[in-house]
Amino acid sequence: MYKIFFDNIQKLNVPVNIKNLIIEFVNNIGIDRIDGVALQGGYAREIFNEDSDIDLVFYFENKEKGQYVKKGYSNYEGKIFEIKHLYGDKIDSKKWKDKQKYVYINETVILYDRNMELIKIIDNARMNKKE
Numbered sequence: 001m002y003k004i005f006f007d008n009i010q011k012l013n014v015p016v017n018i019k020n021l022i023i024e025f026v027n028n029i030g031i032d033r034i035d036g037v038a039l040q041g042g043y044a045r046e047i048f049n050e051d052s053d054i055d056l057v058f059y060f061e062n063k064e065k066g067q068y069v070k071k072g073y074s075n076y077e078g079k080i081f082e083i084k085h086l087y088g089d090k091i092d093s094k095k096w097k098d099k100q101k102y103v104y105i106n107e108t109v110i111l112y113d114r115n116m117e118l119i120k121i122i123d124n125a126r127m128n129k130k131e
Contacts, residue, residue, distance in 0.1 A: 005112040014043050025076050035059050036118035039109045053080040059118045062089045093125035101125040
C-alpha cells in the first residue's frame, strides 16, 4: 500500500521538496492509520507559489479512526499544511453544496485509497442525468 502512495506522489507535477514533505508528513502519521489521502488546493490544481499551503484530506472509515490525525492548520518543516477529514460512516456526498462537489470532483488528486472508498464518495457527488 505504501508503494501505491509513493508512486502517486511521484506523478504529481509539483516541486520535489513538496513531494518529500507530503511523504514525510503522511509517514509521521502512519499510512496504516489512514484509509485514504487526497491533495487539494493549489498543488492539486498545479497553480502554486512558494507561499502556497499544502491541503490534504484524510479519509477514515469512521470518526474513531481519525482521532489520531489533527484537523486544521499545522506547520511542518516550515510549510503550512491544512488538514481535513472525511469519515465514511458520516458522509453523503450527494448532499454536498455545489462548490464542495466541484472541488472534490475537479480539484482533488487521490494519493491513496486503501479500499477504493474515497473514489466512490467522489463519484457519488457527481450529478446523474435526473439531476
